[in-house]
Amino acid sequence: MNNQPPSVPLHDTFTAGLLAWLVPGLGHIYQGRTAKGVLFFVTLMGTFLWGMYLGEWKVVYWAWDERKPVVEGLCRLGMGLSSLPSIVQSFRDDGRGLPLIGRFQAAPSAAELQELNARLSRTWHIAQIYTMIASLLNVLVILDAQSGPSELAFARRREPTEEPALA
Amino acid sequence: MTPFVWAQAVHADLVYVYLLPLVAVVSVVYSATRHEDWPLIWGRASRLAVMILIFMAVMLAVLWGIHLMWL
Numbered sequence: 001m002n003n004q005p006p007s008v009p010l011h012d013t014f015t016a017g018l019l020a021w022l023v024p025g026l027g028h029i030y031q032g033r034t035a036k037g038v039l040f041f042v043t044l045m046g047t048f049l050w051g052m053y054l055g056e057w058k059v060v061y062w063a064w065d066e067r068k069p070v071v072e073g074l075c076r077l078g079m080g081l082s083s084l085p086s087i088v089q090s091f092r093d094d095g096r097g098l099p100l101i102g103r104f105q106a107a108p109s110a111a112e113l114q115e116l117n118a119r120l121s122r123t124w125h126i127a128q129i130y131t132m133i134a135s136l137l138n139v140l141v142i143l144d145a146q147s148g149p150s151e152l153a154f155a156r157r158r159e160p161t162e163e164p165a166l167a
Numbered sequence: 168m169t170p171f172v173w174a175q176a177v178h179a180d181l182v183y184v185y186l187l188p189l190v191a192v193v194s195v196v197y198s199a200t201r202h203e204d205w206p207l208i209w210g211r212a213s214r215l216a217v218m219i220l221i222f223m224a225v226m227l228a229v230l231w232g233i234h235l236m237w238l
Contacts, residue, residue: 008203036199043192050188126185133189137196144200151202 008033008148020145022080024138027145040141044134048082051130058116059127062090063107072128078135078142190219 010016011031020027025041028034052060060083062073076083086105088098097103108116117124147153198212 035205036203039199040196043196047188047192122182126182130185130189133193137193140196140200149199149201149203 008152010146010148013146017142017146020142021078021138023082024079024134024141027142031145036144040138044079044138044141045082047134047137048079048131051127051134053127054123054130055120055127056116057104058108058112059124060086060105060131061107062086064090067107067110067113069128072132075132076135078139079131080138083131083135186223190216194219 009031016027016031018027019030020040023041024044025037025039028037028040060076061067061069063069073086076086083105085098085101086107089103089106092098095103097106120127144150194212194216195208198208198215202208202211
């Protein structure tokens with residue numbers, strides 16, 4: 001029985017990592033690991049969107065004032081394009097929103113946040129956790145796109161070098 | 168138990184339902200980033216999901232015990 005882990009075509013690792021950050025699974029699809037790419041896309045986007053739905057599509061936002069969600073915001077950076085509108089919206093918080101996406105992922109007002117917290121209660125926090133965990137898991141996916149599955153990366157590290165040591 | 172209290176208790180229990188999809192996603196994604204072989208991915212993901220659920224059940228029991236004894 002062959003116990004060797006299968007080889008993985010990583011292609012250009014920077015491009016794969018960047019694509020994986022932008023859209024979960026896209027880096028794997030670029031590498032030809034389509035099934036894994038689809039798995040990551042469905043699971044992570046599903047979790048992120050379900051979290052957004054539970055938070056009435058207002059749970060993902062960024063603001064530079066006292067509404068700033070520091071921990072959640074930093075975690076959500078791992079999700080790439082899915083959370084980028086919140087950053088862009090934070091620079092243009094004039095109440096009108098952006099072309100095409102309108103007020104999507106714009107920061108709610110302090111009063112609206114208070115109302116959402118009070119009304120949704122635990123569901124608001126569950127929504128935050130869903131979006132944060134999906135984003136943090138995408139960091140693992142980016143690493144997988146860049147250096148392959150960790151069993152393979154560790155196996156490569158254990159292999160003795162074939163090049164003769166320099167005198 | 169009045170219907171209102173009963174409804175509140177049922178809602179409190181339903182919150183744990185949200186845990187199950189999260190455990191499934193964490194297990195599958197973590198295993199898929201560790202392995203490339205599909206049977207191995209599913210096998211490790213199932214094992215990890217069971218381990219997470221057992222760990223959380225034990226923690227729940229410990230916290231519940233502390234709550235009953237000291238709080």
